[in-house]
Amino acid sequence: MKRLHLPPQIVRLVLLTIGIVGSYLVARYFLTPPSFGEYGWYRGSALAELASRDQVYAGTKACDECHSEEYQKLLGNSHKTLSCEGCHGPSKAHADNPDVKPEILNYSHCVRCHEANPSRPKWHKQIVARDHYTGDRCTECHLPHQPSEAP
Amino acid sequence: MTNELTNIVVEILPRFEGYVYPNEASAHPLWGFLIVLYPYITGLVAGAFIMASLVRVFKVKALEPVYRLSLLTALAFLLCATLPLLFHLGHPERCFEIMITPHFTSPMAMFGFVYAWYLMAVLLLELWFDYRQDFVKWSQTTAGFKGIIYRAFTLGVTDESDAAVRLDMKMGWILSIVGIPSAFLLHGYVGFIFGSIKANPWWGNVLMPIIFILSAVASGIALCVFNYMVLTWIRRHTVDMRCLDTMGMFLFYALVVDASVEALDWIHRIYSAEEGFNVIYYMAREKLFYTLSIGQAAIGTLLPLLLLGSLQLFRKHVPELVRRRMYFASASMMLLGVLAMRWNVVIGGQLFSKSLRGVMGYKLEFAGVEGWLMGMVLLGLPFVILTVFVKLFLSERLPSSGHEPHVNLPAAEKA
Numbered sequence: 001m002k003r004l005h006l007p008p009q010i011v012r013l014v015l016l017t018i019g020i021v022g023s024y025l026v027a028r029y030f031l032t033p034p035s036f037g038e039y040g041w042y043r044g045s046a047l048a049e050l051a052s053r054d055q056v057y058a059g060t061k062a063c064d065e066c067h068s069e070e071y072q073k074l075l076g077n078s079h080k081t082l083s084c085e086g087c088h089g090p091s092k093a094h095a096d097n098p099d100v101k102p103e104i105l106n107y108s109h110c111v112r113c114h115e116a117n118p119s120r121p122k123w124h125k126q127i128v129a130r131d132h133y134t135g136d137r138c139t140e141c142h143l144p145h146q147p148s149e150a151p
Numbered sequence: 152m153t154n155e156l157t158n159i160v161v162e163i164l165p166r167f168e169g170y171v172y173p174n175e176a177s178a179h180p181l182w183g184f185l186i187v188l189y190p191y192i193t194g195l196v197a198g199a200f201i202m203a204s205l206v207r208v209f210k211v212k213a214l215e216p217v218y219r220l221s222l223l224t225a226l227a228f229l230l231c232a233t234l235p236l237l238f239h240l241g242h243p244e245r246c247f248e249i250m251i252t253p254h255f256t257s258p259m260a261m262f263g264f265v266y267a268w269y270l271m272a273v274l275l276l277e278l279w280f281d282y283r284q285d286f287v288k289w290s291q292t293t294a295g296f297k298g299i300i301y302r303a304f305t306l307g308v309t310d311e312s313d314a315a316v317r318l319d320m321k322m323g324w325i326l327s328i329v330g331i332p333s334a335f336l337l338h339g340y341v342g343f344i345f346g347s348i349k350a351n352p353w354w355g356n357v358l359m360p361i362i363f364i365l366s367a368v369a370s371g372i373a374l375c376v377f378n379y380m381v382l383t384w385i386r387r388h389t390v391d392m393r394c395l396d397t398m399g400m401f402l403f404y405a406l407v408v409d410a411s412v413e414a415l416d417w418i419h420r421i422y423s424a425e426e427g428f429n430v431i432y433y434m435a436r437e438k439l440f441y442t443l444s445i446g447q448a449a450i451g452t453l454l455p456l457l458l459l460g461s462l463q464l465f466r467k468h469v470p471e472l473v474r475r476r477m478y479f480a481s482a483s484m485m486l487l488g489v490l491a492m493r494w495n496v497v498i499g500g501q502l503f504s505k506s507l508r509g510v511m512g513y514k515l516e517f518a519g520v521e522g523w524l525m526g527m528v529l530l531g532l533p534f535v536i537l538t539v540f541v542k543l544f545l546s547e548r549l550p551s552s553g554h555e556p557h558v559n560l561p562a563a564e565k566a
Contacts, residue, residue, distance in 0.1 A: 007318050009283065012306040013276070020271075024250075031251045041254060119170045119506065 057085050058095035066098070073145045087144065110138045169509030180501035180513055183521030185235040188529055190341045190363065191493045192232045197338040197364070198371010198405075199225040200274065200330055205401065207327035213397040216549040220382065221375045222278055223544060227537035228374075229270055235529055238520060258344055269337045277326040279304070280319045282544065287311055300543065338367040345496060352427025352507070353434070353500040358416045365409040370489035372402045376482035380475065382541065383549075392471055394552040396462075399478045403459035406485065410452045430503045430510070438510055439499050442491045451488010455481040 006014075038044025063084040064071045074080060085091050089103030116126040125147075127133075138144070143151055163176045203221035205211045237243050254260040287309050290301040308315075339360040346359025376398050383390050420428060435443050458481045462474060469477070503510045516522040 007315060008308045008310050009280070009306075009315065009318065009322075012308050013279075016306065028251055031247070036252060041252070115164045117164055117167070117171065117173055117176075118509070119172050119504075 054092075056090035056092050058090075058092045060084055062095040063091070070145050077146045077148055079144065079147055106136055108136070110142075110144070163511075166512045167504075167509055169504070170506045171504040171509035171511060172506060175504055175511065179521065180498060180511070182497055182501060183239070183513075184515055184523060184526045185239040185521055185529070187490070187494045187497045188235040188526055189232065189239075190338075190497070191370075191490050192228050192235065192529075192533070193341055194338050194363065194367030194489065194493070195371050195374050196225045196229045196232060196269075197334040197367040198369065198373075199228065199375055200334045200371070201368050202372050202375045202398075202401070204327045204331050204334075207324055208331065211397060211401075213393050213552045214401075215552055216391050216394045217375055217379050217398065219281070219545055220379060220541075220549070222274070222281070223540040224375060224378055224537060225371075226274055226278060227540055228533040229266075229274060230536060231529065231533045233266065234532070238525065238529070258340075258347065262340065265337055265340050269333050273326060273330045273333045277323055277330060279306075280323045280326065283308065283319050284311060284316060285544075297543065335364050339364050345500070348500075350505070351500050352425060353431060353503070354496070356416065356420075358412065358419075359496075362409075362413055362416060365405070365412055366489050366492055369402070369405040369409045369485055372398065372405055373482040373485040373489075376402060376478055377486060378537070380479050380482075388548065390475055391549075391552050392474070395475065395478055396466060397552075399459055399462055399474075399481075402478075402481065402485070403456075403463055406452065406455055406459065410456060413452075427507050430507045433510065434499055434503060438502050438512075439495050443495050443499075446491030447488050447495055450484050451491055455485050455488070 033043045033045070035044035035046075036042070039047070060071070060083055067084075071084070074082070074084075087109050088105065091102045093100045094102040111127075111129045114125055114127055114129075116128045120126060133141075139151075141151070143149055163178060164171075167176075199221045202214070203218050203225065206214045206218040206221075237246055240246065249260060249263050253263060283305070286301050286305045290298060290305055290309075293301055342360030342363030345354040345363075346356050349355040376395070379395070379398070380390065420431065458477045462469060462477055466474070498513055501511075502513060518524055
């Protein structure tokens with residue numbers, strides 16, 4: 001029987017390919033995270049990592065415990081569906097320890113909803129902030145907890 | 152953080168026109184200038200390879216002088232093709248994860264396979280078989296660091312027998328044939344990514360992969376003309392006019408086919424006038440006027456068509472110097488035009504609202520990750536790599552196409 005004789009170029013290329021694919025497989029074996037594919041195409045341990053992160057939001061109930069007066073005012077007005085921390089920022093640290101002050105507001109959060117945009121419904125109050133008022137304190141004229149009332 | 156977000160709203164919303172959803176208010180489109188460069192560079196790779204395959208597969212002997220230059224151009228640009236994507240990522244250091252956990256159902260993740268196949272199984276192999284004999288020769292005559300490089304590239308095979316050389320040529324031919332559909336796959340894939348987004352009327356179009364491939368072929372040949380003329384100019388060599396005329400001819404054909412299919416795309420869009428047509432028409436007329444009408448249509452298509460077309464008709468009456476300048480101008484304009492086309496596709500598709508009733512704006516910044524300075528660096532880098540390749544692998548005079556421009560013809564005939 002005639003012995004199969006491969007040309008030297010092909011032999012070297014086959015060896016090189018085996019080398020490249022082999023080192024890839026070795027690298028893949030060591031670099032793939034152990035929990036990968038446990039539940040799907042991601043690291044299974046990522047779920048536990050995300051769940052173990054510190055919470056930053058306290059929730060409206062926690063605000064109500066100390067600031068029930070403001071909260072009751074809010075409930076009686078058109079901003080009643082807004083969460084306290086939507087405007088005041090994440091406040092878990094403040095709720096746990098009142099000495100930690102929450103984020104200082106510069107009132108630019110008002111325009112997040114009230115800057116004019118044709119895609120918002122017509123009944124929604126809208127302004128072009130730059131033409132409307134040049135200062136940065138909306139509360140000089142408006143009461144965010146009771147928007148329908150004048151100060 | 153809260154204030155940063157709301158400040159963007161005040162800055163961005165007044166720049167919008169018409170009905171734009173609030174959640175579309177971002178300072179820049181998600182895909183900026185770097186994503187424009189990515190299809191541009193892969194297109195140049197595919198086109199330069201098609202140019203090289205004209206010599207090997209279709210036996211166009213007149214293009215022999217630019218065969219190796221085209222392949223090296225394709226390689227230099229392919230090595231940089233992923234860089235715009237890499238720099239675009241928020242976490243570029245995680246890029247290896249795509250290789251560690253390859254995925255077969257995501258079209259974007261498939262690029263890893265397409266790229267690896269094209270680089271490792273097609274381009275590098277074809278170059279190796281083409282250069283193997285030279286590597287053996289250079290490794291014996293060159294000392295120092297260059298000699299070590301050449302010896303490493305022989306992979307220890309020093310066989311120069313007739314049988315071995317025949318095998319090299321046969322493998323080169325097979326790889327060229329495999330390479331043509333692979334080059335189409337490489338760039339058709341990029342068009343597919345855009346063409347399969349059916350929610351976006353600017354992108355969702357079955358002609359998109361074909362338009363991408365055809366414009367890639369046109370831009371790749373233009374790049375080879377550009378590189379060939381610059382290389383001969385730097386080396387103070389004479390341009391092989393037979394080769395250049397043939398490249399000009401193929402450049403013209405590629406441009407004719409590309410322009411026809413792109414025109415067909417527009418005619419189809421205008422005639423069918425689907426629900427997104429108004430916003431598309433507005434974009435073409437207003438937002439993309441300079442890049443689409445001036446850049447892509449006038450500079451990138453009509454002017455080169457006129458120049459190259461007139462050369463096809465009156466080549467014999469045009470002096471060599473004028474012809475050379477016309478080819479160079481056409482190639483440069485086509486390179487700009489295809490860049491404008493990529494811009495129109497990538498940026499254009501993000502400039503209108505999902506409501507199809509409003510448009511956003513985009514201003515290209517100078518510095519910054521997606522700025523044009525970064526873009527110029529990424530476009531310059533393949534030329535730097537190509538210079539190194541030319542120094543290492545193309546130091547000898549380019550082969551002739553069989554035409555000696557400065558030989559006195561009657562005397563040569565007598566001889």
